[in-house]
Amino acid sequence: MMKPGKFAAGGAGKFYEEPVDAYLPQNGNRGYRVSRYELELTYKVPSNRLAGKASITANATEVRAKFAFDLSPALTVSKVTVNGARPAKYTHQHGKLTLTPAQKIPAGGALSVTVQYAGTPSPIRSIWGEVGWEELTEGAIVASQPNGAASWFPCDDHPSSKASYQISITTDSPYYALANGTLLRKQTRASHTTWVYEQSEPMATYLTTVQIGPYERRRVPSDQVATPMHAVLPQRLRTRFEHDFARQPEMMDTFVRLFGPYPFADYTVLVTDDDLEIPVEAQGISVFGANHCDGRRGSERLVAHELAHQWFGNSLTLRSWRDIWLHEGFACYAEWLWSENSGGPSAQEIATQAHLNLGLLPQDLLLGDPGPDLMFDDRVYKRGALTLHALRQALGDGPFFDLLRQWTARYRHSNVTTEEFTDLAAHFTDAPLRPLWDAWLWNKILP
Structure with missing residues (x-):
């Protein structure tokens, strides 16, 4: 097996390296760490035409000849510069924009990349459907989970790579443009309006969005x-x-x-x-x-x-896609908690029915590692919620909700793993929780 970050020669002159995430082996990149994206976008609604300039601030984590970013083949790159130097050499194939700096960058050194590009954005096809930038009847929507960010800007498209953003959108004046963060300014000139948003908290690429419409x-x-x-x-x-x-x-x-x-x-x-x-x-x-x-x-x-999801998924973001239950199981359990706290059925009542329903379905899902084909299966949502309800019963309400509040506080705006959650939970009881985790996370048969 290759060591992380090392290239191995492939057929037809291609190069491969060990995937960042086995669930999406084509996404994410090695050799650098992004701290900020600044995107200047111009979008023409009638023709679905996007022109962009992406300024990416990163640091090299190792010395290498080439650096790759994820970018859809539907977009054409016209110019790339690295560290303010003259235009850099680059290739754009198979959804990867690979650039070669004129000079080697040392580990820890600044990697400042500017990419100018344009095209007709379209969703990226995946086993989970089409994700990313998509036309509406009048406007556009961006829904990128899990790997659609590259449909509209060059990026390190993996949730472990969180960064701050400034997003500028220029579009036809009748339309409202929304992006993540705080609206810094809005300026109208002739028939176009520019909207500039600042997202200061670290954000995963798939959570980055632009929404344009008659709003x-x-x-x-x-x-x-x-x-x-x-x-x-x-x-x-x-x-x-x-x-x-x-x-x-x-x-x-x-x-x-x-x-x-x-x-x-x-x-x-x-x-x-x-x-x-x-x-x-x-x-x-x-x-x-x-x-x-x-x-x-x-x-x-x-x-x-x-x-x-603003707590579970957006602030606390999984480090690898195998831990998707940390997003969807928690958000599903929040539905049950809202019902319980707003005069509807209790979480216990909903959990009882969910358990009966899951018992009628195939017992072939491992919640702690469901695999890419099943990571958005409804059973991940429901079994994840049931796992939390079982934990709540084991801990009691006081310690359980203390755990959730400490979980969101300790890892605020960070990446998380299942192991970090189970380790933290152990501090809220003297009883061993390993049998609970083994039964709910690491056994396919429904407890």
Whole structure:
């Protein structure tokens, strides 16, 4: 087996190195660590045309001749510079932009890369469907989990590579453009408007988003919580939104009490003018389809699920995709906790039914390492939630919620592993928890 970071010759002149993550062997790169992305984007809605300039600040972690970034073949690179020098040599093949600095960069040395590119962005096809930048009827949506970020900017596309961002979007003036973080400025010139956002907290590439459409922004009344909350949506959906999402401030208050302080400056829900199959999370933002505003609160459990991801997934982000239950199991259990705290069925009642349902399904999923084909299987969500409920029963409510609050505090804005969670949980009881973890995480048969 190759040592990490070492190239091995492949057929037809290609080069390969040991994958960063076995679940997505084509994504992520070695040899550097990104600390910041600055993206300057221009998007033409009628023609779905994107032009971009990406300025990437990184440090080399080893001496090497070449450095690679993930970038979709649908985008054409016109110029690359490294450390302010004259244009660098590069190749762009098989979803990898590989550049050769004119001079060797020492380990720990600065790696400042600027890439100019353009094209017609399209989703990246994967075994989980199409992910990334996608046209809407009028505008665009970005939903990149797990490997769609490269559909719209060059990046180190793996969740263990978190960085700060500044995102500038210039688009046709009738449209609203939303990205992660705080809106620094908005400037309109002639028929175009430029929106500049700053995301200072570290963010994984798949959680980076741009949303463009015929939207209006409004403040969500949330006197009982300190976190500013906003809605960005078509005017026609405003009345339904005000009913369907009315309990969101109460939801935020409940989760702050159970999970600890909200980890970002504010929270925005965007509702597209189109229907979406499922809502998606981004850092500081959740994206719903028009169909999730039905006027009957029919999607309220999904509202809870996406909000919970701000703690579990966005602030605390898995280090490798095998630990996906740390995102989805926790967000699913948050649905049950919201039900329990808002007058609905208790978590115990929901867990009992979920256990019965899972017992009727194939017993071929290993929660602690489900494999890429099953990592978004609904059983990961439900069995993950059941694992947390079993832990809650073993610890008792007081220690269990103390554990969750310490978990979110200790690893705020960091990457996490299952082992770190199980190690932390051991401090909240004198009883051995290994039998619980073995049964729920490392045995395919449902306990």
